[in-house]
Amino acid sequence: MSLSRRNFVIATSVAAGGSMVLSACSSGSSTGKKGGGAGHGGADKYTGSVVVGTKADSTGPAAEIPGAKKGGTIRGIAPDDFSHLDPQRIYFSWNSAIGDLFIRALTGYKIAADGSMKLVGDLATDAGTMSDGGKTWTFTLKDGLKWEDGKELTIDDVRHGIERGFASFTTEGAGYAQTALTGTADFRSKYKGPFGGKHLDSVVTDAKAKTITFKLAEARPDLNFTLAMTSYGAVPVKGDTKDKYDKDPVSCGPYRIKAHSIDKSMTLVRNPHWDPNTDSIRNAYPDSFVYEFGPEALQSADRLIADDGDDKYAVMAYSGVPAERIQKVLTDPELKKRTFNGLLTGIYYYAINTKRITDLKVRQAIIHAWPLEQIRKIYGGPSAGDYATSILSPDIVGYAKDDVYGKLKKPQGDPEAAKKLLKEAGKEGQKVVYAFPTSNTYNKTKVVIENALKAAGFTPVMKPLDSTSYYDQVQQIDNQFDVMWFGWSPDWPTGYTLMQPLFDGSTIANGANNISQLNVDWVNEAIKKNVVIADPNEAGKAWAALDKRIMTEEAPIIPETFQRRFYLYGEKVGGATFHPLWSSAVFYKLFVKA
């Protein structure tokens, strides 16, 4: 879920939806009810709630899915291949979704039928033991873990996976644990990885007790969430081919890669050495998975609507039902039965540059003026997602549905309230430079945004930017933009993963993600304070409170939408559920119907 790649996907998915917004607009507005999730045709329940599970929750096997049986082949259809298969190079959620089939880390998420999640031990016996106020974490390895060649998966292999994250060829992966272990974001200057035979002093293993202990430079009470990232998956010390591992990784999950033709197809078959008793997360019903890469969303949707031949066993693997077909799918009961949906992780928003728009009242006026309803219509109406009114998204622990500016009551914008605030600030006619990436969708949203700003008494200046360099441009400290389209997807579902990168003043730099350039002492202090709260629920409440206070007292962003994605699957596919973190199908729960 790296920023650039992730956001590129976010941007593309929106753009894809917007390419035929016209057909979706009418139905969207006709069924739409102002406010939250009603009228979208999808699940009304937010599915991403997460708790930390117990040792019993971490003990395999995974609960059987009613009606599921073993055998057959499930086919995935996706526009793009997996960019990486080496766990330490995986960040993008699409890669993590497939990684679940052959990569395992110390912890992972157990996903219930209703989409709620429990953080449990995956390779570890439980979700870890914290001590020293979050500066020390210990995990114990399960018994019976093996690699696909039958060799035992050892605690050294787990450590190797962590230490590989420091190597020069794993720059694409996450860096959170490395930063916590070394105390610096430039962690490669402290340690070059395990290939010179040197291990990290801050990672201590006990082969006999099968334990691994992390001694952190900074307290991280949510390190067990961090370690659930695919980037921290185990890699066999003796089977590590370094750079080449990305092409041919060794499996410790229920499936192994049998064949891979880049950008064309990939076949996974059963790993005979995976023991379901060691795995409380994964079911593994199909004998094989075959992924086909290339077809765009519209082609995939049409194939699954036709539901012919092998496509009866297929599922849209990552690209969802496009706006061109969403109404057809949702209004045909037979087709709708073959869908699953959920909210994408994270939030789409517009960052207000607090270094340029320094007056709080002006920022608040912009939020009041912003036309959420018109924008969502362009995305495809209620089926495209729910209005966002907070920084935290519904899948974050502690999320509270705050609406400081009454956007749910007036999603079309409130020009009068905006004018009043502008007048109070003495900034009537204030110039607002709005930057957005050029695409069919954003070229359309630009129009409604421009109109809304004019209606509220602003003087808007529209700045379309090349989509391929968009992030590079808005992430410059001295950029000349007042409001910038942006999106953020958290790496694990705690408030830290949103608040720290987006609002911690110490992160402001060229290329950084705090593009609001908010640098307020009380915010910075609150982030430092919240991050060390050990109790996840208490931490959640603290992050939600900070969310509300930032929106009220600083107004650095205009939350836009929590976007929804629908997927279609063939009539012979069972167990199709939405992955709350990867925003794809939960592949290891799929089965072939009799």
Added chain:
Amino acid sequence: MFRFLIRRAIGALVILLIISAITFVLFYVAPRDPARVACGKVCTPETLALVKRNLGIADPLPVQYWHWLQAVFVGRDYSSFGNCPAPCLGYSFHNREPVLGTILDRFPTTLSLSLGSAVVFVIFGVGTGMLAAVKQGKMLDKVASSASLIGSSMQIYIVGVVAMYYLADQWHILSRPKEVPFTESPSGWFTGLLLPWLVLALIFTANYTRMARSQLVETLSEDYVRTARAKGLSRRTVFFRFAWRGAMGPIVTIFGLDLGVLFGGAIITEKTFGLHGIGALSVKAVGDNDLPLLLGVVLVAAGAIVVFNIIVDAVYALIDPRVRLA
């Protein structure tokens, strides 16, 4: 002929060199940074520099280009990533393999698509054009001319999608496009590509019908054709031995260029039908900021056009005795 081929081959190399240099420069003047994509979420300047070194883009542009050019002739060792033997068109860090291997892997699809559709559109296009020319001014001519006008104004991304929706998904007359190697199943290969062939041919046939008709009509009114008739040669002999050969020159020229373009990748066709050929590969390379792959694809595409141009010039001389290779 030999001197002609040598001269044209040297010219082709110069053209390819210029194209590679232009592609290189264009890629780098674009406001994008491939290293940033591979740098991760928290991208420190140190990590960015490391990624640039890994990707081989830390050196100045001329040095990078020189290294690339050297690799074409002598190969290159990409340190820990792998060896790229000559002729090395580059190493795709995105795909984790030498560019030439990827292109060769995709080429059978492009070859099948190009040749299959070419057979259809040449036979139908030229055949219809010939009939229209012979029946000039009659109903057949009018129908063929109108149909070709409609055909040439159609776009693959519309016809393809509509054809797929109705012929494959709704009526099940043809199967959805599928890539089955010829060596694996000739019938699967044929049925899998039939729909793309027909759609591609529908667009191209129109041009050949119009071209064949107009060329033949013009040739049939030439003095040498009239002379042949006056000498008492049969209508069939006059048509095929004199008129047809005379009219084929421009058609062969266009066919050579079309085939060159198709071999370089039928981008829209491949994307429309979800085929994994050279065209789809080039789109992917652009989207992935994969310069080595993009450069390789551009050179193969340009090379195909250049080579077919040479072939066309040679064939032209064989068909039309009035033409001599200078």
